[in-house]
Amino acid sequence: MLRRGLLTKGLNSTTTPLATRRTSRAALFSFPRVPLLSISSQTPRFLSSAANSLTHLKSQLSDPTLITAAGFIDNEFIATSNSGKHFAVYDPAKGTQIAHLPDMGIEETERAIQSAKKAFPAWSQTTAKERSTILRTWYNLILENEQDLAKIITWENGKPLADALGEVRYGASFFEWFSEEAKRLYGEVIPSPNRQQRMIAIRQPLGVVGIITPWNFPNAMITRKLGAALAVGCTVVAKPASETPLSAVALYELGRRAGVPKGVIGLVTTHHDTKAIGKHLCESQDISGISFTGSTAVGKLLLKQSADTVKKVSLELGGNAAFIVFEDADIDKAVDAAVLAKFRSSGQTCICVNRFYVHSSIKDVFGERLREKVEKFRVGSGMEADTTHGPLINKASVEKVRSHVHDALDHGAKLLVGGKESENTHGYFYPPTVLTDMNDNMRIATEETFGPVAGIFSFDTEEEVLKHANNTRFGLAGYFFSKDVSRCWRVAESLQVGMVGVNTGAISSEVAPFGGVKESGIGREGARQGLDEYTQYKYINMAI
Ligand SMILES: NC(=O)c1ccc[n+]([C@@H]2O[C@H](COP(=O)([O-])OP(=O)(O)OC[C@H]3O[C@@H](n4cnc5c(N)ncnc54)[C@H](O)[C@@H]3O)[C@@H](O)[C@H]2O)c1
């Protein structure tokens, strides 16, 4: 399952570091080694090492101009911050620095806001067809550059190249979808109760919106928001995660080429000033809406910070998905879906399963078949062709996953596979792990692990499992397997979540409303509902 420098102690131990054991293909993507230092200890020599890495990355692309270590304000790439500070971006498969981006602050954010504010009147008055054409052109450019965009995702996020390519296409699908939906922003003609009045409701763009995105889908989480915002005529100031800003910059370069007018899209890159910039976006009277994807804790903070200016806030937050396998399920299909729904992006998606509930009569066979599948995973650098699962994003993520596994074992869980880390890896890896005999006293029962750990709980009745599945403040996604049609309706309607997969582990699509209930969020992305987050109704009463 684990290989090269990642081999698990006790399974197949080795002392050779990953970096020295690359395949020839992977060697194409190896970077000069740069010592790990904290950002505050950066020196010019240090910056130049990262610049070398960046030059090396560029040389691997068909179009090197897609990578720029810069933010984007007023249609210009800005490579230095006002403070002169930079922050580092790491390759999570090696733990080495690959780029330094300008660590922007309030001043640059305000400049981006003012630029977007200035651009709003003209952009909001373009026709739907004009906006649609620009989005469609941008979509085509993304597909033309999909291989390069995928490499950039893998470099900074770590996911396997094939998954990164999947993300690029998924991300592009939001531009395609919203280029079409732009033309269908229909209002309503309301049958008037008064013969002397005619009533209509039109839909108008909010204005300038602030967008904050996470690192787990560095491309698609931006396009899902940008596509909808631009389609209705909003202008945008976006702040990508500091772990993965290069994907955002590459998208912006393609947006510039697609003809997005000056000021319509701004991009502020930051690490140190993340909190201050988030607060500034929320409190600015020139920002009319906030759209955030990330953790529930930060989402709550942004919601509070937006209260004083009464902003429309759209939140796509954390989850704690249950995956229920009833006694009448097709077990093989359930196991295949479990692999996808749990281990996609090494467990780092918001809709990843956090708790498996398997009927007690099939718990052992389900666990055994899942173990067999997981043992076949190939964990390693996302750049290597046979890698099925990449690293986690950073050290803190590995520590959280480790603590969840230790906590489960301390409370009586049994390890079916994984759980033992290599001492020889340079990146942020955790071995895909399956635990059984889980119980409610374990942290995994209530906290989102956001990593490659499947914990199997057992149950006996439908009533009991629904109670457990819904016993959480999260409500993003839920999955279940059953062949009983009545039960399928019953359970789908009873799960307290925004999205349900019935006999499937793959639910994401640009045409479907993505979002959660309870503390998993407010609002929907994708689908026609995705436009609602960026528009408001205006009622017009016309006396005749
Ligand atoms: N519901 C969804 O669609 C969805 C999608 C992806 C990720 N997520 C959730 O995101 C979490 C993982 O992502 P993460 O660790 O990057 O989340 P995070 O909340 O730490 O970061 C998300 C973004 O918010 C920024 N940020 C952090 N603190 C901030 C602050 N005080 N003010 C303003 N911005 C701030 C980060 O820089 C990043 O850009 C998980 O909980 C996952 O479930 C949800």
Ligand SMILES: O=CCCC(=O)O
């Ligand atoms: O991580 C959250 C988004 C995942 C998806 O859109 O499928």
